Amino acid sequence: MSWKSKLRGRVWNLGGNVDTDQIFPGYAMAAPADKFKEYALAGSEIPDFAKKVQAGDIIVAGENFGCGSSREQATVALKEAGVGLVIAKSFARIFRRNAINIGLPVLVCDLEQQVKNGQEIEVDLVSAEVTFCASGEKISGTILASNVLETLEAGGLIAKVRKQLGGRT
Amino acid sequence: MNQIERYLAIAAGKEEVHAGEDITVKVDLAIAHDITGPMAVEQFKKIGINHVFDAKKVVFVLDHIIPAATVEAKVLHNVLKQFSQEYGVKLYDKGEGVIHQVIAEKHRLKRGEILIGADSHTCMAGAYGALAIPVGATELAATMATGTIDLEVPDVCEIRIDGKLQLGVYAKDVILHLIGYFGTAGFTDQGVIYTGSLMDQLTMDDKMTISNMGIEMGTMISYFADPDQPVGTVKEVYTFQAEDIPASVACPPNPGIVVKAADLSSTKISQVVIGSCTNGRLSDMLVAAEVLRGRKVAEGVTLLIIPASVDIAQQMEDQGLNRIFREAGGMITSPGCGPCFGAHMGLLAAGDVAVSTTNRNFPGRMGHRDGKVFLASPRLAAESAIAGTIVTPGMVVPLGGLADELEK
Numbered sequence: 001m002s003w004k005s006k007l008r009g010r011v012w013n014l015g016g017n018v019d020t021d022q023i024f025p026g027y028a029m030a031a032p033a034d035k036f037k038e039y040a041l042a043g044s045e046i047p048d049f050a051k052k053v054q055a056g057d058i059i060v061a062g063e064n065f066g067c068g069s070s071r072e073q074a075t076v077a078l079k080e081a082g083v084g085l086v087i088a089k090s091f092a093r094i095f096r097r098n099a100i101n102i103g104l105p106v107l108v109c110d111l112e113q114q115v116k117n118g119q120e121i122e123v124d125l126v127s128a129e130v131t132f133c134a135s136g137e138k139i140s141g142t143i144l145a146s147n148v149l150e151t152l153e154a155g156g157l158i159a160k161v162r163k164q165l166g167g168r169t
Numbered sequence: 170m171n172q173i174e175r176y177l178a179i180a181a182g183k184e185e186v187h188a189g190e191d192i193t194v195k196v197d198l199a200i201a202h203d204i205t206g207p208m209a210v211e212q213f214k215k216i217g218i219n220h221v222f223d224a225k226k227v228v229f230v231l232d233h234i235i236p237a238a239t240v241e242a243k244v245l246h247n248v249l250k251q252f253s254q255e256y257g258v259k260l261y262d263k264g265e266g267v268i269h270q271v272i273a274e275k276h277r278l279k280r281g282e283i284l285i286g287a288d289s290h291t292c293m294a295g296a297y298g299a300l301a302i303p304v305g306a307t308e309l310a311a312t313m314a315t316g317t318i319d320l321e322v323p324d325v326c327e328i329r330i331d332g333k334l335q336l337g338v339y340a341k342d343v344i345l346h347l348i349g350y351f352g353t354a355g356f357t358d359q360g361v362i363y364t365g366s367l368m369d370q371l372t373m374d375d376k377m378t379i380s381n382m383g384i385e386m387g388t389m390i391s392y393f394a395d396p397d398q399p400v401g402t403v404k405e406v407y408t409f410q411a412e413d414i415p416a417s418v419a420c421p422p423n424p425g426i427v428v429k430a431a432d433l434s435s436t437k438i439s440q441v442v443i444g445s446c447t448n449g450r451l452s453d454m455l456v457a458a459e460v461l462r463g464r465k466v467a468e469g470v471t472l473l474i475i476p477a478s479v480d481i482a483q484q485m486e487d488q489g490l491n492r493i494f495r496e497a498g499g500m501i502t503s504p505g506c507g508p509c510f511g512a513h514m515g516l517l518a519a520g521d522v523a524v525s526t527t528n529r530n531f532p533g534r535m536g537h538r539d540g541k542v543f544l545a546s547p548r549l550a551a552e553s554a555i556a557g558t559i560v561t562p563g564m565v566v567p568l569g570g571l572a573d574e575l576e577k
Binding site for chain 2: 017019021022025026027029030031032033043063064067068069070071072073075076090091092093094097098101102147156157158161162164165
């Protein structure tokens with residue numbers, strides 16, 4: 001898995017309070033892992049998101065993104081469908097940690113009112129700076145903690161733990 | 170330090186810890202179920218070690234889709250069966266009940282012990298003083314390998330509730346009222362300590378109902394204080410008077426939209442669910458059975474009764490509750506999660522309206538996105554089942570008319 005600290009992509013603005021039942025609905029819970037991506041946002045107002053999303057697209061949301069269930073299927077589905085980054089005003093705790101743990105970057109930044117669907121933005125994950133590609137205007141998010149960047153750079157928590165336990169069986 | 174910090178410090182092997190500090194704590198029990206467990210197992214195998222940190226401290230419970238409703242669900246069961254055989258960890262695969270209830274009954278942790286669970290309602294164990302932290306599958310896999318978890322010490326708030334609940338008002342109303350007050354992100358990443366004179370009157374069942382839904386306010390830890398030690402320094406103390414808490418209902422589309430039950434009267438319903446890790450315990454069933462005794466479920470309403478564990482199911486049978494439910498027109502299912510999370514056993518179609526004692530009512534939570542779920546107490550749910558509309562407790566059975574109320 002290659003870590004990219006600079007990402008550029010098209011925005012999907014999903015608004016506030018997007019819960020995990022909308023990101024990955026209960027009826028899909030027993031789906032095998034290779035099918036998760038087909039259900040990305042299947043319970044939301046854009047049920048055909050998985051068909052429309054392109055690799056590198058960026059989700060922008062309001063408050064409490066990913067609230068509800070601990071189902072990691074929600075983060076995996078978004079990542080495997082092609083989402084490169086999720087930016088929200090705030091995240092629910094478990095979703096935020098799940099995303100980082102599987103190597104899906106998340107950034108806290110209040111963009112919801114400032115971007116439209118399809119707009120291009122560029123994000124520097126190290127400086128937490130978002131650039132609107134059309135205008136060149138910049139806005140700053142919350143800098144990611146060093147241990148979060150470490151996990152993302154490693155490609156997720158499992159790679160980090162492998163390293164940590166290296167040699168031990 | 171406050172009580173949560175004191176126990177985190179012990180688990181981290183430190184003299185003291187402070188909010189915001191990154192620590193690594195020893196884990197006393199790591200749990201997962203048939204939806205999160207197989208993912209955890211897959212991630213664990215990628216780590217490349219041939220044993221879990223302690224085979225006695227990893228437990229799996231099949232509860233979400235058991236009996237398997239689809240071939241895919243059975244494949245997930247089999248992943249856990251195989252792993253439990255290979256690695257010697259305990260698997261509950263006989264329909265023993267919802268994971269949080271099974272852990273409370275068979276693996277109850279001591280106060281201050283650390284429970285890590287790949288299910289958001291793991292926080293329920295805070296009712297008996299565990300520091301219970303919900304995680305996803307990958308984080309659980311890491312804990313299965315290392316026996317530890319990396320955490321930040323959370324800010325901790327105290328919720329103090331004094332006084333007595335009014336008749337017809339239950340633990341479920343308390344937590345719904347709090348979620349309504351603080352919002353679904355009210356305590357994101359924070360710990361909450363429950364205190365106050367109300368706690369002396371609450372049963373363990375009641376406390377589990379309250380701690381269970383802490384995650385609906387975003388909490389990292391929901392914890393009932395040890396009355397025998399000082400609470401310690403917290404970031405904020407919020408004070409409530411129990412008498413001010415009304416019979417409450419959380420309206421769609423999220424558990425934070427809480428209104429007085431009285432404001433919803435005459436909303437027609439088509440399904441009632443009494444069960445789940447939130448409200449599927451014997452005390453919940455006793456209240457529901459008393460309401461339903463000698464009465465009939467309304468035309469056009471399906472009533473589902475789902476015990477949270479097989480032990481509870483046995484007690485329901487021993488105490489004659491099942492006959493009462495059946496004679497009223499209720500359907501009793503096997504213990505487990507039931508339709509709570511929308512995979513099987515009682516899903517809603519567009520236009521359906523359910524009153525449910527479960528914990529979430531997001532769009533599509535119990536089936537179709539346009540099916541509505543109203544969250545409430547077992548008393549309110551049972552009375553609504555008879556009325557066929559959402560009612561406030563007392564409209565079908567007079568307040569003070571149930572046996573436990575007569576004792577008070």
